[in-house]
Amino acid sequence: MASAPYDDPVALKILIAGGFGVGKTTLVGSVSEIRPLRTEELLSDRSIGVDDTEGVDNKTTTTVAMDFGRITIRDGLVVYLFGTPGQHRFWFMWDELAYGALGAVVLADTRRLTDCFPSIDYFEQRGTPFIVAVNCFDGAEVHDPENVRIALDLDPDVPVMNCDVRRRASAKTVLITLVEHALRTLTANAG
């Protein structure tokens, strides 16, 4: 049986970043089938003292659980969503996740806006296209996205939007806004 050559499928990666508990998992779950992914990593100096290693002297690895989702655009074109681990001690995962990423959504909660500073710094430095999506929690005051832009000191071309990640339509709009932004970045660099 002669096997037909595989059409190389195109797999794209979008990162969902932001502080702990800001709704990353909810966003991934709203638009895709969510699956758990775990990775066992060496404990970095940073996490020593965070993980209680007393009494388990030989423990040198820690398990990091992440969520990822898959959206099939068509046969051979798939978008993967990866929720980046929120806690600082899992920063070592970021370089791997960000490598080759199409772009990133930084989810923000206006009650804890500073939580997304590290993500923004990271993507700015790396040159990864990103947008800021303010997740509007029940009971939280809804802010004008322009005020959020000023508070976060973002470049004028970075899209800032409000969203409700529990709603599929809203989560879709967030992703579309990001891909459109990535497309603009691409054509701006080319032109």
Place this chain on the structure above:
Amino acid sequence: MKKPEWLDEDAGPVVRPFALIRGRTRSSGDNFDLIAVVVPTGASAPPEAIIGPEQHRILELAEEGVTVAEVASELDLPLGVVRVLLGDLKDHGLIEVRPPAQVSPLPSERILKEVIHGLRAL
């Protein structure tokens, strides 16, 4: 059949994940991207190869075309362990692991437009 009472899910796996790969943490699979696609070569295993049940499962999954991340999720094993298992299969000539197409620096305009339309249609 009654399950032994002293073992529940919280007890964790009976075999520690890294025992599957005989404690190794380095292999030719170290640099496999999370979204690299695992493709079977269709070759048969060399006689000296020891193909464990996890690797058989990987070969089954590869028939459907899966990414490294999906293999790890499906097998419920840490990525580091899965990379070693994949590296062994590659060394035996049983699979290819293809890096994602067009990751650098950004995919083509055409692909991105297709993604935007696809997301709208979800």
